[in-house]
Amino acid sequence: MFLQRSAFTLARRASTITNKSVAQRTISSSLVRRDAKxxxxxxxxxxxxxxxxxxxxxxxxxxxxxxxxxxxxxxxxxxxxxxxxxxxxxxxxxxDMKPLDASRKGTLQDPIMVKSFGEEQYCGCTGYPVDSHTTLWLTITRDRPIGRCTECGSVYKMDYLGPTEDSHDHHGRESSLSILFTLTPVE
Structure with missing residues (x-):
């Protein structure tokens, strides 16, 4: 029994040794000129x-x-x-990536204006005074242009700047490029 196991072990070792010698390859390289166009x-x-x-x-x-x-x-x-x-x-x-006016609390008579080129705008309120609560996100739309923060009561109103009609409007949305070209001041 011991002799049989030894024979199998030697046979395995011999096959791996011969396979290694057969499997060895030469290493070749080629030069590439990087600055050539x-x-x-x-x-x-x-x-x-x-x-x-x-x-x-x-x-x-x-x-x-x-x-x-x-x-x-x-x-x-x-x-x-x-x-x-x-x-x-x-x-x-x-x-127009400037932050909104956070120096005051918006009221219904004097809301904080949020400019928008689209039908819907998300507005983050951090409270008055600034950072008095975690950011609460409000959604204001053209149909409901006024939003009020549930934490501090600050009022935000959407100031829609986009076109009233778009000739390329097939799905009820404005083309963002046409809005920018009509409204971007060039100095």
Whole structure:
């Protein structure tokens, strides 16, 4: 019995030793020239437009990068993202990301105004004085433009800035690009 186990163990070891010698491969390498450009790599001659030169949605298409070049966000972004990048480069906050007026408590006679380009806007109330309670989110719409915080009683009112009608409206929603082009001041 002991002899049989030893024979099997030796046979296994012998097969793995021979398999290792057969399985060994030579290591090869190749050189790659990283600074070489393909023959068809030509720089793009398309001029990058500035924020003040954007007049329509077609102006928000990026020229892209030449072949062989890693594109930047400015080279490849389109649409609202491109408009935001171009605005930030010129110091224009196109989405008006300033916080709401927290120096006072809104009342029904003098509510805190919340600007909106869409049908619905979410508003976070942190209380008066500021940070007196956790953030409570209110939803104000064009149908119900006034919202009141259940914790501190501050009143918020939606100031709708979007168009009253949109010729491209197929589903009851405005095109965000057409709203920005009609309302964004260009200095």
């Amino acid at each position: 393909p023959d068809d790599a030509k720089p793009t001659d398309a001029k990058l437009k500035t924020f003040s030169e954007i007049k329509s949605e077609g102006d928000l298409l990026a020229p892209g990068a030449a072949p062989g070049i890693v594109p930047t966000d400015l080279m490849q972004s389109t649409g609202l993202e491109r408009l935001e990048i171009l605005g930030k480069m010129e110091g224009v906050d196109i989405f």
